[in-house]
Amino acid sequence: MSVFHYATYKYVTIRDSRLGIGYYITAIIIISLTMAEIFINKGYLEFDSYPIGSLRIMLSDPKIDAFNYEPLSKCCIKGSLIDNCTMQCRYLDAQELSWPIQSRTLSVMTFCKERWQSNQQSSIRPEEFLTLREDKFYTLKPEEYVVKVEHTIIATKFHGNHDLKIAGSQRSMKGWLYDANGSRIREMNDGADKLTISELFSAGGVNSLEQVSDALNANGKTYRRHGLVLHVAIKYTNTYDTWFGTGAIQYGYHVSRIPFADYRVNELTPIVQGMNSSEAKSRILRKRYGIKIEFIQAGMLGKFSFSCLVIKLVSGLGLLTLTATIVDVLALYVLPDRFRYRSYVYESSPSHEKSTKQD
Known part of the structure; x- marks a missing residue:
């Protein structure tokens, strides 16, 4: 052949x-x-899995009636007389409670070591600051403070064609807060999204700040004393509520606690006493322990292809x-x-x- x-x-x-x-x-x-x-x-849709957006977050004070209850156990408000009071408890407004200020991260102090220090400019050890006084205190009910979030999103993959631009603002979208099982807890209202820290705890599976921290250096301390980190993902979709094609963009808050993580940051406030450089320099050093809330924007936005x-x-x-x-x-x-x-x-x-x- x-x-x-x-x-x-x-x-x-x-x-x-x-x-x-x-x-x-x-x-x-x-x-x-x-x-x-x-x-x-x-499968007839093309998706942008990496949309980008803008995000603005801020902490605001709770309602006035949020503090009309018995103070925390083993904690007393300054000037009050409570049995077995072992540590002071202070009320701080939202501006002082939230530090440092970052674009996509919110920090809320729950415990503080406040040291008043002075430097006498000694010729022997000019860099040494002496601690004159140290105060330790908890912040009063940080769970009641409100996190305000405003955000926008755009699918840049389709940005070349203006007729097919897929973008939205949270003020014109429907949104929900989800729990750890993916169930909706509540719907967002008009205007800026307002979430109390206690709601974020509930969504992330954190029962309270009195839980013992699982951080390796916690040594049995609670979240209130040692801090914790929450991860909040804002996920967008325009295909969830439609059986065919695409619809309006919707979003959801998905909260999770980062295991084995604590949070502490040092805040240094110089005290200016005079114009003469030979005078003693003073400062306030705050070791702030608390809740770190990290926000990211993610999701999948699609169009017919x-x-x-x-x-x-x-x-x-x-x-x-x-x-x-x-x-x-x-x-x-x-x-x-x-x-x-x-x-x-x-x-x-x-x-x-x-x-x-x-x-």
Whole structure:
């Protein structure tokens, strides 16, 4: 047989129920999965998985009636007389309670070591500050303070076509706070989103600040005394509430506590006593322990894409072709009747060569 031959195909019906049932069951499964991927998982959409946005967060004071209750155990308000009072408790407004100020992070102090220090500019040790007084105190009910959040989002992947720009502001979108199980706790109201720290605790699975910290250097201290870190993800979608296509952008707050993490930051406040540089320098050093709340923006925003639809369809057809190939292999090389099936499938024509005239 010449090496230069051409192989073509012919249609052969093999009456074997094992092959037929296996093929059609597999084909039905593949077609069903392909349709589910296209229509249920919306495979006809192109997604931007990395939208970007702006975020503004601030801490505001709680309602006035939030402090009309018995103070914390083992904590007393300055000037009050409470049995077994071992540590002072102070009320601080939101501006003093929240420090440092960062763009996507909010810090809320729950415990403080406040040291009043002075430097006498000694010629022997000019860098040494002496601690004149140290106060330790808790902040009064930091869980009642309110976190205000304003944010916007845009899918930059589709930004080139202004007609298909996908963007939104939180003031025009629906939003919800979700718990650790993915269930909605409450819907956001109009205007800036307002979330109390206690609501963030509930959403993140933190029962209270009196829980013992799992940080490796906590040594049995509570979250109130040693601090903790919360991670708040604002996730956006425009496909959740529509059975076909896309809809308006929606978002959700998803809160989780970072395990084994504590939080402490040092705040230094110089005290200016005079213009003469030879005078003693003083400062207040605050070791602030508290709640660190980190915000990120994430999600998936989609639009219709004909190319994505074609890719899903071609993938399904490719799987059908692969199924037929597997059935052919079983019929021709595995089943007991494989030799007989080969005789039905393979057939060679006579050799057709152009004759040459002899002289």
